[in-house]
Amino acid sequence: MLIEINNLSKEIGNELILKDINMRMESGHVYGIKGKNGSGKTMLMRAICGLIFPTHGSIMIDGKELGKDLSFPESVGALLENPGFINEYSGVKNLKTLAAIQNKVGYEEICEVLVKVGLDPSDNKKFKKYSLGMKQKLGIAGAIFENPELVILDEPTNALDEKSIVSFKEIIKELKARHALVIISCHDTEDLQELSDTIFTMENGSITAMEKCNPGYDYEK
């Protein structure tokens, strides 16, 4: 998968949320986006998902323009803002409900991913009773359980404890090993530098810096 963002700008009301963004991202890499609150990270991720339309510029995915040739990326999993699920359902039931839309994965794969993120598949607790950390884990599970080619994670380590963050890093390693394109935003620069091949810095809706990193894990096959 190749994502090319060309002169992307987005205006909502009278506010310019994204300003002249240019990026190029390929499968098999992890891209970090850092910036303070309100810098435009989430809106950029929404634009890549196809949930919002550019005011100017374009987003090309494998040569097809998002919003014209494509409504949404062909294969995407996303965790955007706070993880939102059905309060009355358990974690498994929530993921089963999502899985029924594409019918790509079954119960076993769902359980596997829940174990990977540190949740218990046999736990029938309703989502509304989950702690913040558990909700976050389910959000991550929801983004990855169907093995999408593009994985977008908006501040995935929020509310995670140290052990969970270690598990999360292993998940990112696996995603990269299966040649997914991963985009993560994070407040913690250290975690981002450890995980990412490239880090984009955003400020006031613009990309102000780009740095190549040496991720802590050896991802090469």
Add this chain to the structure above:
Amino acid sequence: MRNEKNLSMKNRVISYLRQAIYDCKRGFWFCWKRFLILFIIIIFFDFYITKRVIDYEHINRIKLSIGFWDYLFQIFQGMPANIVQNKMSFFELPAMWLLFHLFLTFCMSGYIQQEEQNFGQQVLLRTKSRGIWWSGKCCWCILGTAVYYCITYFVTALFALFRQGFQPGLSAQLHELLSHIDVSGIGNKNIFVILVLMPVILSTGLMLFQLLISSIFNPLVSMVVQTVILSVSGYFCTPFLPGNYLMLMRLSPVSGENIKWEYGISYGILLIAACLLTGKIYYSRKDLCGLNYKQNLPRRGK
């Protein structure tokens, strides 16, 4: 968009079905408590009608016949046009009629707002088509309206069976006494159409319209708009206002006005088609910004 057009027909049908199944399940989960309240409301309506009949029987020392269709007619009758034309009288919308139709609006409202947020966006990313996503919401709205009416018919049927069993036709004597109207012009052949088919189709059109309004603005605005439509329909007896077709007293066999059930059904079908199409166009351009943005504006030109 081209990607949507390129989806094979089989894939599109499967996607539609999956989205519709998802929305129907979620929609019912969203409003099952409201449907329970509807049970109570219809029981109350039918009790009230039964009591009025018993009171008339007691006062006039006669035995009145009231069947399933009579109960429904009393709930859906609305108000006659000539009350409005008489400037000496107060304008009052019939409470039972208004509550029935406004509660339907209440039952259907709020779902699409919920689905525009996090979980619904996850569904949208998997459906990969805004048109199909909107169609799913419409499916739920159509089915939900049908269920609303089915609950009404079911509870009323129980009352009618308890009272005196099922009987065909409307009781002219009953409606003459209770509502001072002549229903003899409504043939048995038309009863199903004016008491089932037309109200369901027209209400479905109105509910899709309120779904569209609540998508563009919010559920409160859609409730206000529906209230205005029903109130203005009550005040102006004209075939151009949909509420008139929902007031059975105003139909041409009863009132002699130009409010024909054929027009009502056509109105409903046109409204359904217009809302389906308008909603699809609206959502093809709508930014789904999530909770942080109050206004979700349509896309501007490049």
